Amino acid sequence: MAKTRVYEYAKQHNVSSKEVINKLKELNADVSNHMSTITDEHVKALDKLFKPEPKATETNQNQQQQKAKHTPKAKKEGTAKKAGQPKQETKPAEEKKQAESSNKTIKYTGSLTVGELAEKLGKEASEIIKKLMFLGVMATKNQDLDDDSIELICGEYGIAVEKEIEVEKTDLLQYIEADQEDALEERPPVVTIMGHVDHGKTTLLDSIRNTKVTEGEAGGITQHIGAYQIRTNDKKITFLDTPGHAAFTSMRSRGAQVTDIAILVVAADDGVMPQTVEAINHAKAAEVPIIVAVNKMDKEGANPDRVMQELTEYQLISEEWGGETIFVQMSALQGEGIDDLLEMILLVAEVEELKANPSKRAHGTVIEAELDKGRGSVASLLVQSGTLRVGDPIVVGSTFGRVRAMVNDLGRRVKKVGPSTPVEITGLNEVPQAGDRFVVFEDEKTARQIGELRQQKQIEERRGDRSRVSLEDLFDQIKQGEIKDINIILKADVQGSAEALAASLNKIDVEGVKVNIIHTGVGAIKESDIILASASNAIVIGFNVRPDNNAKSAADSEKVDIRLHRIIYKAIEEIEAAMKGMLDPEFEEKVIGQAEIRETFKVSKIGTIAGSYVTDGKITRDSGVRVIRDGVVIFEGEIDSLKRFKDDVKEVAQNYECGITLQNFHDLKVGDVFECYVMEEIERK
């Protein structure tokens, strides 16, 4: 059946697509842009809002709208008449042309041939060719016209044109200028500090900043812009200011890889802790090299060997012990070992051969962004390649604008910044999000066009178009070869059960598809687990643990599938079943009614008949029943018979009396309450 799209509806009703979209949003419809389809139900609702114009007779118009929904031809007729075309005996092809020429705006993507333009205008190609000749353009019917000629011709007919950028053109990556190998120059490494709570991440960041930033820049007052840059041994290093892996991974989940090197801070007196492990997993998932900073060496219980020992379990083996991981012993508090650490960072950076082209239009990632009362949208950007300049037209995530002013991490106004440099900019139309990519464009018009299209697309995606792995569609994805491994994050109440479950899950092999456990941990499911799951397209399994509130809402918005279990084999079965496409439907109990026992009759052959009164909802013969006495459930089972007077009945409604007997339970007393329920199949989330 032909579906009505937003722009078609708008055309039919002589309103803008935006108005239609806005109304549909008010109606909670799932639409976002002019190409979205509208359900018949919403078409009806819209019809009430967008009353037909008074000129046309209502019935006529309604009929046209009705028809329009069903056949494309009718749709076009409706449009033509609506726009006040003179009544003519027209051939179908002409009708179509006329219909289209009645549009006030012609839209096209790419380019148009003379013939295509003629068709859009509802004119003969020969007429267009003639007009072009007058304009000094010689063209044949199949010749492509340039944008100016299209605009000129349409102008002749008093019709506006709009060149649309195709939706795929919203992908910012394609606007990044390609690099010639010889244009690449060394760039500073970008470093993130991770580790367990209280192991000294913030102290380390502060300590490096205080000793190094001000050292190099006399009189500088450090300013928080989400990252800072230091100079040591004549080289620069950029530190991301938000310690912790949640920020790191949330950026990565949005496709942004900004970190080149991760510093894993482990307190020497405390050793490897749960978040240390999480941090390792996050860094490994992002394939970022790790440098271990064994911190708090000044403390009495400091035991660096223990840290080294514990980390071997996670394949972080120190060079001292024949491995490849760099360990630096330090005291962030006392500023000891910091130079060593910085030296090691530069060493790793050298090995990584970090390079970028400083002489092209900039691109990079948003580190943080906020709305400032005075300055409007303020975004901290990390330039990853190219040079960013004041005045540059820019698209940042789904926002756009021109770089109005730039301030660096020392609070100084700057005119241009190169690769690996953090800078705060103003001039965007809205506030982007951390992790959004930014790209500088050649001209402001294109930046605006792409920015607007991206905005539309983002809204659409937020409405759930993103495909995440969920157990429901695992089987399809496996069949289509979209999935080779199933990534799982496992949280359990105790280490033992996490290990047992992990071991069993690792054994699953369904038609070559295997389980890949990317993180296990003990304790509640946290937001960081969800973010890691989202970044790695994983399913989260909770064994005897629950998600906390932040995790729940993150899972909702990130569309991460969480599965909670209490029995190991059930968890295994579920994953296996999903892999085989045999997920059983999920049921939810729904209480349908209550009845109170008013009298009881004992009948020797039957047992106790409870003369009851339905106080709420209804009682049905096949519902499940609980007997509640003084607020306590004393029996749960099934109804044996349900009668109104002498007759067996299927159900009894509220405010009616009935006789109830139960299967296998006869200890019923006056005042007991029957609570009846049914199990309903629910849509899995």
Ligand SMILES: Nc1nc2c(ncn2[C@@H]2O[C@H](COP(=O)(O)OP(=O)(O)OP(=O)(O)O)[C@@H](O)[C@H]2O)c(=O)[nH]1
């Ligand atoms: N003795 C000693 N104490 C330190 C050292 N580094 C940090 N601390 C102390 O450890 C505590 C925690 O340090 P933070 O830097 O806040 O730790 P963090 O990892 O940023 O903690 P969260 O932000 O809560 O994750 C503070 O009281 C610091 O003063 C160190 O090298 N030696």
